Amino acid sequence: MILLPCPYCGPRNVSEFRYVGEVSERPDPNETGVEEWRTFLYTRNNPVGWTTETWFHSAGCRQHLIAERHTMTNEVRASRLPEAQLPEGQEERATGGNVAGDGGGAIY
């Protein structure tokens, strides 16, 4: 079973989620130049190993979340809400990485 831990819903089948992509810092549109902007649009790190990415729980709570996933083993070690989505005054809400302990976590 392929499981992704949603900060709201807990571990859910990955087919409930839509993959958005690598988290990358968006340059300020008013400050950036064309090249920097296009690098942001197109260039990816595409690493073998741990990567931080955005997912969307499309068939669940319909919230975006940030997950740390290993691109070779597809293991997920942590997930959290994106900062922009935190209710005012609330600390970052993280979900424990090792859901493998309760029967899943590694997604293949």
Added chain:
Amino acid sequence: MRAPGAIKSALGAVMSSVGPYDRNGSTNGHKPYRYSAFDLLRHGFSQADWPRAWRRHDPKSSYDVVVVGGGVHGLATAYYLAKNHGITNVAVLDKGYIGSGGSGRNTAIIRSNYLTPEGIRFYDRSVKLYETLSADLNYNAMFAQRGHLTLAHNDSSLRTMRWRAEVNKLEGVDSEVIGPDEIKKLVPFMDTSEDVRYPILGALYHPPGGIIRHDAVVWGYARGADALGVHIHQNTEVTGIDVTGGKVSGVRTKRGDIATPVVVNCTAGWSTLISDMVGVKMPVSTFPLQAAVTEPVRPFLNPVIVSGTLHVYVSQTDRGELVFGASVDPFTSYSMRGSLEFTEGLAGHVLELMPSLAKMRLLRQWSGLCDMTPDFSPIMGVTPVAGFFVDVGWGTYGFKAGPVSGETMAALIATGKMPDLIAPFSLDRFASGSLMGEKGAAAVGH
């Protein structure tokens, strides 16, 4: 048709002599061997082993050109460097065995009915090269031009197909939109009725399209390159690339360092890892793509059938198996594990098109890595690092491009002049914003 026992065992001998990795790559210095009908017969009677198709060497301390990646792109590049330009001091390095990447995992669809004029011209040159490849390489690649049908289930895809057909015709490529009646004639058991969930409104029909034996293409290029003096080094992983004064000066491998002024990155799904070694950033993301094959049945399906809406395509091999494929997995990964979601989705969609296949059994499913780009087009040519060339971004559609890529990359490396056919695919198109827009013709129909 029934082959006499001798011919059958001769065929067996051919298959096994060019087969798995451990039977090949011996150090015997056998003269390049020409296959012929007579030799097939003779071997059938004598049952003697066939000579090795390519040789094994110890890596030299330097080469004029080092190609990283022993798939169809790397091997074809080496072959055309030697054949068309007389550059034979060339090494092809692969971390596994040749064809262990996408080139040995694809579903072998060859076609040129793309959407952009640049894409059409480029892939059509490859189809032309494939048409004579068996003879050129003296190696039977079994190219079967059975026709290629892309189905339209809604008005918008029909519109894109009309557009494609017109651009195809302008570029001299045989391609037209046909209606359900004609589709029914080409594929009698397809459900072309109107009262199904996804009725078939029409199809883009491309008669020169077809399928090929992908292993034979890889082995044929390897054998051809070897015969011209190219060294093929399997189990030779590249771990670093040396750059001195902005220029490539060598590669580091698990079998030692090799000096070279030219490195060509032909590593498809792994290509960002190689480019990272010289600090070249590329807009490439690695997605797995899965495929599956059924048990063999009698021939009943001639053309290749693709449905973008249903995310599925199917062809029947010469041996009778049905080969199925779909779109890439929904998230990036370097893992080549298959998934149940894929098989489930595939079976549902195939049965929607051809309900009569309900009793077929899947034998195997597998996965390969695809180097996806934002505009579904390759990245070919020079980079900011002198001597470091890329031939990547082959996504789900790069097998058909092997011959033309080898030919053009070899010309670029040998002459220093950018061939017109690949000029639109340069890495700097992303910075300048001149993307290609090939998605409408390359997303599912590999």
